[in-house]
Amino acid sequence: MDFxxxxxxxxxxxxxxxxxxxxxxxxxxxxxxxxxxxxxxxxIKDSRKRGRPSWTPYVKVQTKxxxxxxxxxxxxxxxxxxxEDNNVPLMLRIAPEANYGFSNTITGPSVICKQLLxxxxxxxxSASSPDLEYEIYLKSWRDPFIETWTELANPLxxxxxxxxxxxxxxxxxxxxxxxxxxxxx
Numbered sequence: 505m506d507f508x509x510x511x512x513x514x515x516x517x518x519x520x521x522x523x524x525x526x527x528x529x530x531x532x533x534x535x536x537x538x539x540x541x542x543x544x545x546x547x548i549k550d551s552r553k554r555g556r557p558s559w560t561p562y563v564k565v566q567t568k569x570x571x572x573x574x575x576x577x578x579x580x581x582x583x584x585x586x587x588e589d590n591n592v593p594l595m596l597r598i599a600p601e602a603n604y605g606f607s608n609t610i611t612g613p614s615v616i617c618k619q620l621l622x623x624x625x626x627x628x629x630s631a632s633s634p635d636l637e638y639e640i641y642l643k644s645w646r647d648p649f650i651e652t653w654t655e656l657a658n659p660l661x662x663x664x665x666x667x668x669x670x671x672x673x674x675x676x677x678x679x680x681x682x683x684x685x686x687x688x689x
Contacts, residue, residue: 513589555591557632560595562604567658569642570625576600577648580661583615587633595632598640605626616643629663637666 507526570579583592599607600621607630621627631638641659646652 513530520607527607551590553591554593555633557593557595559597560631560634562599562630563627563665564626564628565640566626567661567662568625569662570621570624570627571647573648575623576622578618579642579687580616580618580644580653580655581603583617583638584641585609585613585615585636585638587636589635591606591613592633592635594636596636597630597638598639599630602628604630604668605631609665629665631665639664643650 571577581598583596583598585596588593593611594613595611596615597604597607597609598617598619599605600619601623606620606622607628608617608619620628621634629640639661640663642656642662643659644653644655647654
């Protein structure tokens with residue numbers, strides 16, 4: 505055998521060895537990629553799941569922005585909820601009395617609800633998590649004497665539990681989306 509043939513045989517052996525080592529390496533590395541990808545998918549799914557509510561104690565909210573009616577009357581509240589943690593359920597309970605009867609549970613980032621109030625300028629709020637931030641605005645009220653609704657041009661802030669206030673454009677966007685859904689657009 506001459507030198508050229510020996511070189512061709514060695515080149516073929518090294519090529520075959522390279523192919524075999526490349527296949528083995530890709531099998532090992534693909535397994536690592538697959539595991540990493542599955543872990544990332546699992547983390548994404550976990551981050552999208554809402555946790556179970558762990559209700560906070562009711563907080564007494566006394567405000568002068570509510571009408572000073574005696575007895576029972578209805579108000580329409582605009583509630584905005586958010587949290588930096590995606591696992592926090594966006595839920596509030598609003599109760600008109602100290603014994604938390606007739607409580608109203610609301611869910612979602614921006615909710616308008618009608619609530620019965622029975623104490624003068626007082627209601628009670630419980631959040632689904634201590635990490636939940638929220639603002640509650642008075643949108644309108646029903647006068648118990650003349651049985652008509654009085655709507656405010658700009659909702660009045662009744663209560664805020666937040667590290668920083670919700671930006672007004674985000675709040676307005678949520679209100680617009682609510683009205684579009686309500687009207688069926």
